[in-house]
Amino acid sequence: MIIATVTALYILFGGGSGWWATEIKALEKSVKAIEMSEPAREEALEVVDYMSDLSSVRTDQSKAVSKELEKLLESYDGDSASIARQLKFYREDTRAFYSQMVQARFQLKENFTAEQWEALFPAAED
């Protein structure tokens, strides 16, 4: 149902995995390029990999939710309680995803000095 599809589309605006995917790609490039000790670089890249995995899982979850939501919205006799429940789950999942990514970001930061961290970002915006 086109209207169900459009509705579900806009509801899922807040998923966020696309933004992180781009950030992770840029971070990986920067971590490989900047001056730092090799053990620290290896640890940092492990965290970057972990973040990439989280982002991929999130993309798959968003797809699954979108399928379920579209199904509910398609129904002419749709159950509003089920829709509300699905939305609540989706919001909670989104919240959890961002928290995991932020935790990973702080874990990543432990491998860098303030100067090194600053150097990561100009490169990331090339």
Add this chain to the structure above:
Amino acid sequence: MQRLLLLLVAAGLLVSAGCSGRKSADEIDAVKSDSFDELRIAVGETVADADRQAIVVSQINEMEAMFVEGKSVQLAFLDELHELHRNYYSTPEQFEALIDATNAEFLVIEKRLVAINRAIVAATTAEEYESLGKLRLNAFESSVAAQETLDAANREAQ
């Protein structure tokens, strides 16, 4: 139709994905705007009487406004998130506060979108609602094709 949904979701997410993706995402947004026009025309051809047509079109207008609002919330959020992320001295509490505030904004938008969808259901018969579901809208199809390219590039980069 499912493919459409998934790709357009990715389009929404990519709107703020970074400098390299922004221009293309803006182009897709223009196509999406055309899609709403197509949808309004389709409603005029599908819903039987003028009063109910007007109700459905007004809900679609509202849906489009929600899209604009949602995009604005998302862009502001991602800009702030990026600033916190690049600042070595940002605290976890700053991130949590931003995420919570934005989640609350999205929740309001989502509830309104569902209400719009249910209002459209209420203003149509089951047959009309089903007929609208069978439409193939050219602009939507175009945005799918455009997004497919962006989505594939993003996944490859990952």
